[in-house]
Amino acid sequence: MITKTPSSIVVLLSFLSCFILNIYSQNSSNTPIDSLLIKLSSEKNQEKKLEILNDLVDLAFQSDLNLAKRYARKGVQLAEQSQHKIWQPKFYEMQGRMHANLLELDSASINFDKALKGFTEIDDKKGQATTYFKIGWVHKRQGNIEAALKVDLKALKLMESIDDKLGIAGAYNRISEDLTKQGRLEEAYEYALKTITLCKEQNFNEELAYAYTAAGDTQIAMGNSEASFGYFDEALNLAKSLNFSIFDIINFSNNRANALKRMGKYDEAKAAYETALSTAQDVNYGNAIYVITANLGEINLLLGDYEAALKYQLQTVATQESQGDVSNLTENYHHLSTIYEKLENYPLALEFQKKALVMRDSTAKIESDKTMSALMTQFETEKKDQTINAQNTQIAQQRKTQILYIAIATIFALGLLGMFFSFKNIRKKREALQTLNEALDAKNRQNELLLKEIHHRVKNNLEMVKGLIALQSAHLEDSATKDAMIASQNRVQSMGIIHQKLYQGTNLGAIEMKDYFLNLGDGILDSFDAENRVQIECIMEQLELDVDTAVPIGLIVNELLTNAIKYAFPNTENGKISIQLEQKANDILHLKVSDNGVGKVLGGAAKGTGFGSQLIQLLTQQLDGIMQESNEKGTSVSFQFKHQKAA
Incomplete structure (x- = not known):
């Protein structure tokens, strides 16, 4: 049920109208977006407005992440104003996805946490699962593969509970990626092949492109460069035929270039990387920009162009360190050490070699955790055996002392009878106290609800004041007075x-x-x-x-x-x-x-x-x-x- 707050909605509609006119003037050549903006400006129904904003996010996501983020933010604001429990988590998830693709990981995490909370409150299992997928992606960017695998497995359970075949395929893909990053390549490849089979059986062509990518990742990690190229080439061609977004095309192109690099086709790989980087820069795709920059650093190192390699690698490491992204950071430190060594700058070569070793030791915790898990299993097994032996000894001793216990029990029987009546009186007092506590709890809940309602009404009144100021300022022509009114609004x-x-x-x-x-x-x-x-x-x-x-x-x-x-x-x-x-x-x-x-x-x-x-x-x-x-x-x-x- 949607709770309406008329004064707040009037203010929001006025604000959205100004926003829409501004966006319309900036995107006059984008016919699909223009049509939706015109439709949004004239639509009165809140549910339909939210649907239109959802479509705007999807359209903008194909080419402009910042514009898509702005539409998602408007969706969040409108969903919160109208208290729409269904759309609130959806728009938080959209907004988090835009932040994530722009490598704004802290903001992405905040929005994903809000989305997960909202989906949980309305018991939307699919929404919870897709949000877990995105939280896992952030964990992987931060180098926490174990946490990523944990949430991806949670997502798989949720998808299985609602028998969502497409969701299950998506979970398989992500688990394959997690296992690849942990070095469990055979298991990872099995999950990738399971995904390919499921996608072909169910005609999930879009997810099939990602399944080919997961298989290519495992093959390139195994050293099977030509096999990985085949999978990546299939993924790229399928994505182009299905009109995937430019961001996905950039990712698939980068993967294919990685296979070319591993096959020793350095010049062809370098050209593919440069084309992908240029496209990523045109659409401001931050996540791909630094990944492709790192690959250009490596390919120039392999080609012997150490100055160009140094430029790209320094850009990559600076971006990763500033964003807290430790994925592949050990490898990039190694590349920088090698480049400085080739340039005969041995102090910096040694410095980055040390950084690589420190990073390697920190990320090696996963293998340490595996060993500790095996040791704990062995320890618990031995402990259970010792407990069984101790219990057998104890049973034998209990038989010898059983008669003594019976005698002692008889002696205490009369004492227990007296204690029974005492406990009965105590129980009555406890029940009376419990009744009183329940009444106090009910009163506290009522007071809390009233206080929340007060804050809600104060907020609505302030929104009304803000709206009145906005309406008044719209009729002002003096810029100084208008600025003062805007300051008062803020x-x-x-x-x-x-x-x-x-x-x-x-x-x-x-x-x-x-x-x-x-x-x-x-x-x-x-x-x-x-x-x-x-x-x-x-x-x-x-x-x-x-x-x-x-x-x-x-x-x-x-x-x-x-x-x-x-x-x-x-x-x-x-x-x-x-x-x-x-x-x-x-x-x-x-x-x-x-x-x-x-x-x-x-x-x-x-x-x-x-x-x-x-x-x-x-x-x-x-x-x-x-x-x-x-x-x-x-x-x-x-x-x-x-x-x-x-x-």
Whole structure:
């Protein structure tokens, strides 16, 4: 059942209309997307709007990941506003998939966790399984193959429980990939062949392309280069015939080039890599860009072009280290060591050789875990044998002492009778206490529900205020007044998100700030139409704060983000804004908001009305804090607040 909140939906529809017109003007040549945007702008039914946004995500995913991410985010917002339990996890999964393909792994994990929670609440087993697949993909990028195999096996169980043949084939493919990465190649190849057979029997042609890929991966790991080329070539040709997305075509092309490289056809492989890299860069496919860059580094090493190899390998390692992606990092360290050795730079060759050894030892934990598992099995078996022998000895001893136990039991019988009546009285008291506790629990649940409803209504009222400001600002022509109205909208929004997190979360007394900052940043970027030129990153661990602290900090961050987007990047320059919030010793909170923009001109005239700066100072005083500002390489504003931990 969908709960409607009229005031919130009116505001959202107004916001979506502006968004749609903007996207329409930017994509006038994309007829299918244009048609859907026009249909979306005139559609009144919420269910159909969500369906149209889903179609927009699918279309944009074929060529523009960032555009697809924006449509997915709009789907999340509309599904949350309308409390649509079916569509909420679907759009979280879509948004996570876009983040993952752009190698934004932390954001991908957050969205996949929300999707899994939503699918579990509505008992959507297929949704849970497909989300597990994507969580496993992130684990593999982070080098945690054991965790990836664990979630892929969970997905297989779910698909088998609903007898989803296509889902089962997908699970087989992923398990084959996991086993290949663990070096269990025979098992991996068996799973790949099972997938190929199942796909051919059921006419699952799209999944068959991935099954060929899994078989090719195992064959290339076994050293059967020509066999792997055959599988990869089948996968690429099938994908082209079925009009797969450009991202899949890039992946399949890279796999085929890998086989050519292993076959010793270096020039042909290099040409294929360069074509794939150019295409990946055209569509901003981050995941493929660094993988193909690594392959170009290796192929140039094999061709003896060490300077070109060095350039590609350094780019690859830098990307992997910055993203926390340890897949194939040991191999890439080895390549860098070899390249530096060929260039006679022996200190750096030794440094990267050491890094490769450290990484190898850390990833070798899987084999160590296998050995430990075998030892534990042997230990448990021996322990059970010892327990059986001890039990036999104990039985013999019990027979000798049985008479003594009977005598002792008789002596205690009368005592137990008296204890029975005592326990009976205690039981009555416990039952009365349990009844009282149940009544208190019911009262607590009622109070919690009422408090959530209060937060929900406050959030809706703030949305209404925001909508009224938006409607008023639409009739203003003075740019300064209009900017002030937009700033007021963002301040109301920052408080509204606080109350939304409170009624949606499990802890009514605290806010998780990282997720809050991500939502706040997205909203501000939307309000200034700056999503394509400004990136907001949240460099912090998860941290919960009480409401009295979270609200002023949220308003401070709102003002700083607004100022940075308005003034730090003139002439539509691209930029980056970083938010850091951490709990230090002695209950001190450290907040830092920085950008890489133009910074403030010393002695220059202040921009804007100055109200935002006054508000920041007042809120800093309210929190008994200290503010410091630096204008080196952009603008950086730091705060220190005294803080009492949230209950």
